[in-house]
Amino acid sequence: MDRSVNLLDLALGFDEPSPLRGKVVLIEDCVETSGSFVLHQMMKRVLSPHSSDALIFLAFARPFSHYDRVLRKLGCNLSTQKTNNRLVFVDMLMMKCSDGDDNVSGVAKLFREIQGTVRKLGNVTNRNITVMVDDMSLLEIAATNSNSDHVLDFLHYCHTLTCESNCSLVTLNHEDIYSSMERPAYLLQMVCLADIVIKAEPLASGLANDVHGQLTVVNKGMISSKSGKGSSRNKLQNFQFRIKENGIEYFYPGCSRS
Amino acid sequence: MADSIFRKLRDGGEEGELAPALTIEETVVSPFALDVSCYLLANLSSSILAGKSKSEGLVLVTFSRSPSFYLQFLKQKGIVVSSSSKWIRVLDCYTDPLGWIDQPSTGVTEGPSLVKLNKCVSDLKRLFSSVIDAGREMVGDGKTRFSVAIDSVNELLRHSSMPLVSGLLTDLRSHAQVSSLFWSLNTDLHQEKVTNALEYISTMKANLEPFCPSPDGKRNALENLFLAHQDFGKGRFHVRFKLRKGRVRVMSEEYHVDQTGINLSPISSAESVIAATKSLIPKVHFNLQLSEKERVEKEKVVLPFEHQDHGKSTEIYDGRRTLADGKTEATPLSSGELQADVVSSGKGGEIIYFRDSDDEHPDSDEDPDDDLDI
Numbered sequence: 298m299d300r301s302v303n304l305l306d307l308a309l310g311f312d313e314p315s316p317l318r319g320k321v322v323l324i325e326d327c328v329e330t331s332g333s334f335v336l337h338q339m340m341k342r343v344l345s346p347h348s349s350d351a352l353i354f355l356a357f358a359r360p361f362s363h364y365d366r367v368l369r370k371l372g373c374n375l376s377t378q379k380t381n382n383r384l385v386f387v388d389m390l391m392m393k394c395s396d397g398d399d400n401v402s403g404v405a406k407l408f409r410e411i412q413g414t415v416r417k418l419g420n421v422t423n424r425n426i427t428v429m430v431d432d433m434s435l436l437e438i439a440a441t442n443s444n445s446d447h448v449l450d451f452l453h454y455c456h457t458l459t460c461e462s463n464c465s466l467v468t469l470n471h472e473d474i475y476s477s478m479e480r481p482a483y484l485l486q487m488v489c490l491a492d493i494v495i496k497a498e499p500l501a502s503g504l505a506n507d508v509h510g511q512l513t514v515v516n517k518g519m520i521s522s523k524s525g526k527g528s529s530r531n532k533l534q535n536f537q538f539r540i541k542e543n544g545i546e547y548f549y550p551g552c553s554r555s
Numbered sequence: 556m557a558d559s560i561f562r563k564l565r566d567g568g569e570e571g572e573l574a575p576a577l578t579i580e581e582t583v584v585s586p587f588a589l590d591v592s593c594y595l596l597a598n599l600s601s602s603i604l605a606g607k608s609k610s611e612g613l614v615l616v617t618f619s620r621s622p623s624f625y626l627q628f629l630k631q632k633g634i635v636v637s638s639s640s641k642w643i644r645v646l647d648c649y650t651d652p653l654g655w656i657d658q659p660s661t662g663v664t665e666g667p668s669l670v671k672l673n674k675c676v677s678d679l680k681r682l683f684s685s686v687i688d689a690g691r692e693m694v695g696d697g698k699t700r701f702s703v704a705i706d707s708v709n710e711l712l713r714h715s716s717m718p719l720v721s722g723l724l725t726d727l728r729s730h731a732q733v734s735s736l737f738w739s740l741n742t743d744l745h746q747e748k749v750t751n752a753l754e755y756i757s758t759m760k761a762n763l764e765p766f767c768p769s770p771d772g773k774r775n776a777l778e779n780l781f782l783a784h785q786d787f788g789k790g791r792f793h794v795r796f797k798l799r800k801g802r803v804r805v806m807s808e809e810y811h812v813d814q815t816g817i818n819l820s821p822i823s824s825a826e827s828v829i830a831a832t833k834s835l836i837p838k839v840h841f842n843l844q845l846s847e848k849e850r851v852e853k854e855k856v857v858l859p860f861e862h863q864d865h866g867k868s869t870e871i872y873d874g875r876r877t878l879a880d881g882k883t884e885a886t887p888l889s890s891g892e893l894q895a896d897v898v899s900s901g902k903g904g905e906i907i908y909f910r911d912s913d914d915e916h917p918d919s920d921e922d923p924d925d926d927l928d929i
Contacts, residue, residue, distance in 0.1 A: 405655040412656070446713065450653055453710070457650055460621035485743050488583055488780065489709075496781055513781045517586060533787050 304547035305335065308514040308534045309493065311342055315350065315425040317465040321456060323491035327473040330510040332497035333358075334538075334545055336431055336469050340364070341373045343427045344383060350425045351382070351418045353411060357389045357435035370543040385414050389439065404440045404451045411455070415462050425465065428455060432469040433487065449486055456490055472496075492517055500537070507553055511537045556794055556806045557591075557819045560759055561598045563796070567609040567700060567734030574728045576757040577737035580750070584779045585763040585790050587810070588739035589620070590817035592706055595737060596625065597632040599702060603642050604634065610734035612693035612701035614686055616646045618710035622670045625706075638669045644689040645670045652676040652710065677714040679723045690732060700734035703727055708738045708753065709745070717749050721756055728756070758797045763810065765790040788812040792819060 302312055310316030322339075326332030343352045356364070364386075365375045378384040387410070411428060418426050430436060437448045458464040468487065475481035488494055496513045516532040539546045539553070560577060568574045577595075581588035596615070602608040615625060622645040626636050636643055647670050650656075654674040673685055690701040705711075711720050727733050742750045754760050765779075766789055792810040797803055811818045845853065 405653075408655055409657070449713065450655075453652065454655060457621065460624060461650070480743070480746070482744055485583055485741075486709075489586060489741055489744065494780065515780060515787070533781070 303545070304534075304536050304549070305338065305495075305512065305514070305538075305545075306342065308516070308532075308536075309339075315348070317427065317467075317493075318425050319459045319463045320465050320492040321459060321490050322465065322467045322493045322495065323487050324467070324469045324495045324497070325472045326469065326497040327471060327499075329499040330497045332469060332495070333431065334540060335495055335497065335512070336429065336467065337364075337367050337371060338545065339427075339467055340368060340429065341371050343425075344368075344373055344375075344378050348425075349383070349421055349423065350427065351384070351421075352378075353385045353387065353414055353418070353426065353428045355387045355389050355407075355411075355428070355430045355436070357439060358431045360390060361386050361388060372543075382418070385418070387411075389436070404447045408451055408454045412458065415458060415464060419462055426462065427465040427467060428458065430466075430468045432471065434471050434474050437483065449483065452487065452490060507539060508537045509540050511535065511550070512547070556808045557594065557792070559796075559806075560761060560794055561595055563759060564595065564599060564702065564735040564737060565602050565608045565610075567702070570731075573758075574730075574733045575735050575759065576724065576728050577735075577759040577761060578753050578757040579737065579739035580742050580754075580760065580762045581739065582741065582763070582765070583743045584787075585765045586741070587763055587788075587812050587817060588741065589706070590812055591761060591763070591792075592704065592737070592739050593625075593628055594817055596704060597629060597634065599704075600629060600634050600643065601632075603702075608702075608734075610700045610702045611642065612690060612699075613643050614646060614689045614693075614701060614703045615643065616682075616686060616703065616705045617649045618652075618676075618705070619649065619707040621649050622647050636669070640669060641693055643669070644693055646673055646682075646685055646689055647671060648673045648676050648682070648710070652714070676711065679711075679715055679719050683723055683726055686727065687730060687732070694732070698731075700732050702734055703736045705736075705738035707740070709741050712745060712749060717745075717752060721752050724753070725756055760795045762793040762795070763790060764793060791822070 306312070309322075324332045324335050340352060340354070343350050354364070361375070368375050375384060375386070379386060389407075415426055415428075418424065433448070433452075436451070440448050440451070452468075455466050459466055468491075470484065470487060472484065475484045494515045494517070496515075497510055498513070499510050500508055501511070512535070514532075514534045516534075536547050536549050537553070538548075563575050564577060579588045579591045596613075599608065599613060603610060603613060615622075617625065625645065629636055650672060651674050653676065671685065671689060673682065675681060686703060690703070694701050708720060708724075711723075724736070724738070727736055738753075740750065740753055765787075789809070789811050792808045793805060794807075795803060795805050807822055808819045809822050811820070
């Protein structure tokens with residue numbers, strides 16, 4: 298087995314070229330266990346030197362320098378990718394201020410921007426474009442003060458990109474923000490849209506030194522128009538992880554090496 | 556049973572009657588309404604093409620998937636749709652429902668094209684007339700009828716209120732040229748009253764229920780998704796028909812979803828339930844259940860508290876001589892002679908016991924020592 302492919306990659310189907318083409322991935326995490334490392338790992342996968350795939354990154358949570366530092370530890374230089382036109386980093390930290398009162402058109406404007414970038418990047422043949430959002434709850438806060446509908450509209454439009462240009466859409470969201478709600482429509486809608494849901498949570502059995510949490514990957518794999526692809530439909534996988542200095546170790550429960 | 560839904564949709568309603576309507580209900584744990592819609596779509600299309608259906612055309616209103624997805628799907632099923640096809644029209648409410656994308660044309664595009672773009676989803680009156688126009692374009696103004704399929708009303712409900720949406724659906728049902736209508740709904744996304752209202756205006760309801768129903772209701776729809784384990788993709792498919800006489804009939808089947816789509820099979824009664832529960836038991840190193848042989852042997856064991864002499868009634872000694880005892884031992888035990896005789900003959904001992912009084916119940920709750928003066 299290829300040593301560079303870990304359990305999460307296998308669960309996502311990275312043993313084949315561009316498995317996420319036209320798919321929507323939702324990463325759900327909570328305060329106790331952040332899921333951003335999954336996002337970092339997927340960034341690294343998309344920007345791997347073996348492919349020509351491109352990434353559009355909407356950063357609501359952190360500045361570029363943060364991702365640059367993290368990805369450098371994982372062995373991927375974001376600045377070089379930026380100059381190679383494989384990474385388009387959209388700094389959204391200031392979106393709230395620049396937007397003014399007309400929030401709806403703000404989201405629409407953002408989408409048009411993404412659409413334009415997708416068209417520009419899509420010139421290279423056999424290139425898969427991934428749109429990543431870190432994270433959705435901050436987009437919700439930035440775009441609207443009370444109504445999450447505009448963000449859902451935005452999400453819907455991003456979903457059209459997956460059909461139209463075969464883009465992948467990867468989003469991160471925090472589940473516990475909605476834990477007090479009876480029916481968190483926003484979160485449920487995102488889960489419904491997603492083909493793959495990855496959930497990062499603390500160990501059910503409590504804190505442990507050598508295990509930092511567990512990941513559950515649900516591959517809903519909607520009925521696809523491309524025949525024969527994606528044998529992992531309706532699969533649910535569960536494994537644990539340990540965050541190390543420059544990488545993540547994944548293992549099945551009870552199989553930790555340390 | 557899924558066939559009977561399909562037949563009802565194919566045959567449509569009688570003239571002057573409301574068209575039969577089907578709600579396909581899914582949840583977050585069993586998100587397979589799309590598979591059911593695709594199944595119905597493929598069947599309806601082939602029956603329309605074969606001329607077996609009462610309707611002669613199909614208007615597909617897409618909200619959750621792009622038109623190309625459906626056309627590709629039909630192609631996979633061997634139904635080729637070209638732009639000159641006279642039996643299908645797609646109303647595209649997916650690509651640009653709010654008019655965000657800059658394009659020269661506004662609103663519904665003109666011309667007899669296969670796919671029409673609708674850019675204003677919240678205007679339901681316009682949506683209604685576009686559906687009817689698209690249908691008329693295929694079958695003409697006369698009495699010929701067509702079917703309508705809406706792939707997800709969730710998007711509609713997000714943009715307009717529930718009364719408006721149910722109004723639109725009722726308008727479509729009561730239109731003379733609409734022969735049948737179906738739509739799908741994710742029940743987790745909306746209030747229960749929305750689900751109930753849409754169920755009420757439909758003649759059939761198809762419900763996808765996962766094998767492991769949630770223990771605490773709908774609140775933890777998300778957590779249930781992660782608890783589904785290996786049963787994700789399998790479950791029960793319930794259909795409720797409202798018959799014309801006013802009776803209601805409920806039928807159930809099992810579904811299993813794989814790469815090719817949804818597969819329905821009759822419920823294999825108890826076996827499947829046992830199989831389902833067996834698979835729920837975690838794999839451990841010891842046996843939680845008995846094998847058949849062990850079970851038979853276990854049943855043979857007579858427990859000590861059970862009466863072992865067959866044919867005799869169960870007796871529990873309460874300290875009194877029973878009637879039967881009285882007959883066999885006619886000699887009064889109080890006779891001293893007999894006692895001495897027995898003792899002297901060395902035949903064995905005997906315990907002689909006289910109850911103090913017959914009033915006292917042998918198992919009375921009274922403390923027997925409460926009159927002690929210590």
